[in-house]
Amino acid sequence: xxxxIDKALTRAYWLKQRTCYSLFPDRINQDVPALLEANKPSSGxxxxxxxxxxxxxxxxxxxxxxxxxxxxxxxxxxxxxxxAHRVVNKKLLHEINGMDGLLIGGGGxxxxxxxxxxxxxxxxxxxxxxxxxxxxxxxxxAVGYNRFRNQPDFKPVFRRHLARLAEKSVYIxxxxxxxxxxxxxxxxxxxxxxxxxxxxxxxxxxxLYPELCSANKGQDKPIIAINCAFxxxxxxxxxxxxxxxxxxxxxxxxxxxxxxxxxxxxxxxxHQMLPYLDKAGVTYxxxxxxHVHPREVVKAYAKPTLVIGMRGHAQMIPFGxxxxxxxLVSHDKIQWFLNDIDRxxxxxxxxxxxxxxxxxxxxxxxxxxxxxxxxxIETIQAELLKITHKNTADFISAI
Numbered sequence: 001x002x003x004x005i006d007k008a009l010t011r012a013y014w015l016k017q018r019t020c021y022s023l024f025p026d027r028i029n030q031d032v033p034a035l036l037e038a039n040k041p042s043s044g045x046x047x048x049x050x051x052x053x054x055x056x057x058x059x060x061x062x063x064x065x066x067x068x069x070x071x072x073x074x075x076x077x078x079x080x081x082x083x084a085h086r087v088v089n090k091k092l093l094h095e096i097n098g099m100d101g102l103l104i105g106g107g108g109x110x111x112x113x114x115x116x117x118x119x120x121x122x123x124x125x126x127x128x129x130x131x132x133x134x135x136x137x138x139x140x141x142a143v144g145y146n147r148f149r150n151q152p153d154f155k156p157v158f159r160r161h162l163a164r165l166a167e168k169s170v171y172i173x174x175x176x177x178x179x180x181x182x183x184x185x186x187x188x189x190x191x192x193x194x195x196x197x198x199x200x201x202x203x204x205x206x207x208l209y210p211e212l213c214s215a216n217k218g219q220d221k222p223i224i225a226i227n228c229a230f231x232x233x234x235x236x237x238x239x240x241x242x243x244x245x246x247x248x249x250x251x252x253x254x255x256x257x258x259x260x261x262x263x264x265x266x267x268x269x270x271h272q273m274l275p276y277l278d279k280a281g282v283t284y285x286x287x288x289x290x291h292v293h294p295r296e297v298v299k300a301y302a303k304p305t306l307v308i309g310m311r312g313h314a315q316m317i318p319f320g321x322x323x324x325x326x327x328l329v330s331h332d333k334i335q336w337f338l339n340d341i342d343r344x345x346x347x348x349x350x351x352x353x354x355x356x357x358x359x360x361x362x363x364x365x366x367x368x369x370x371x372x373x374x375x376x377i378e379t380i381q382a383e384l385l386k387i388t389h390k391n392t393a394d395f396i397s398a399i
Contacts, residue, residue, distance in 0.1 A: 059313025101399035108146025121158030173198030178336030205320030
């Protein structure tokens with residue numbers, strides 16, 4: 001068959017099938033932001049989108065949607081979802097090559113143990129052989145180097161696969177400077193120019209979904225949302241896990257005297273914090289954000305006065321909604337984000353000997369200066385938007 005006809009037939013098939021998962025409608029919000037609308041070209045590109053599609057983790061539920069909506073600020077596109085763990089075989093390769101471009105991300109996909117494999121060494125199940133046969137432009141968008149502290153290094157295949165990926169990609173957009181440093185260490189110097197900064201689009205929620213982020217924060221009592229992560233807890237907190245979590249619960253108890261405490265669970269495993277809160281005598285409500293529509297995640301994080309979060313998306317999503325944050329640092333990526341926005345003071349190292357005192361003091365100070373922090377976040381978001389606009393424009397022009 002003529003390759004051009006073959007590609008046209010494949011494109012027609014995908015336009016008809018539209019393999020978006022039911023959880024991810026055309027937009028989270030029906031009101032498309034007017035931002036950049038005046039200069040927006042109508043490209044109508046067909047883009048394959050490799051990501052983690054799940055409703056069992058709040059961040060992973062929302063993230064693919066924000067990636068698409070951030071790119072769609074530049075132009076209107078057709079999106080087709082491919083789970084990152086789905087093995088790229090000849091059939092899937094044919095489908096990808098029938099599209100206009102391939103976008104991978106965002107999220108912490110550079111992790112060896114969530115989808116252990118010998119194809120790539122990281123979460124995308126694509127062999128070097130299949131990668132070499134992809135014919136459409138590729139970008140990685142807001143991907144993170146997600147290795148935990150003291151976690152074993154990637155398998156040797158990762159270095160080879162990453163180099164081939166960099167060669168073929170328009171660019172590799174990484175969500176923080178720490179990831180940039182880490183990934184460059186696996187690449188030859190001549191490929192370093194393919195690496196660029198692309199912040200996670202969840203940090204732009206207030207721009208992408210202004211109506212969802214307009215929740216009234218003028219409650220009688222300030223609301224403090226707390227989130228803890230328990231995946232790989234031994235790598236996060238080590239042998240002092242019980243002590244540190246008891247200290248966190250004690251701070252929550254002190255804050256509950258003047259604030260309403262809500263515990264936000266991104267995944268069911270996050271409920272493991274509840275016994276610590278109960279033992280400390282904290283009065284709180286539980287807000288489960290797993291198995292909910294992504295718009296509910298945005299609305300939930302637009303509501304609090306302050307979010308104290310241990311997960312990456314428990315800092316980036318509330319920040320994106322314009323909500324003040326204090327980040328509980330047990331993974332380097334948490335501090336990397338704060339360093340990139342030049343607000344390292346918004347993070348508290350959980351292994352610190354004075355963790356409890358630092359957290360309580362920082363929380364009280366943030367509550368006293370809420371409006372100033374909100375204004376600060378808005379200023380930072382404007383800069384992140386400029387970077388995102390440049391990167392999305394480069395991708396669209398390449399396809």
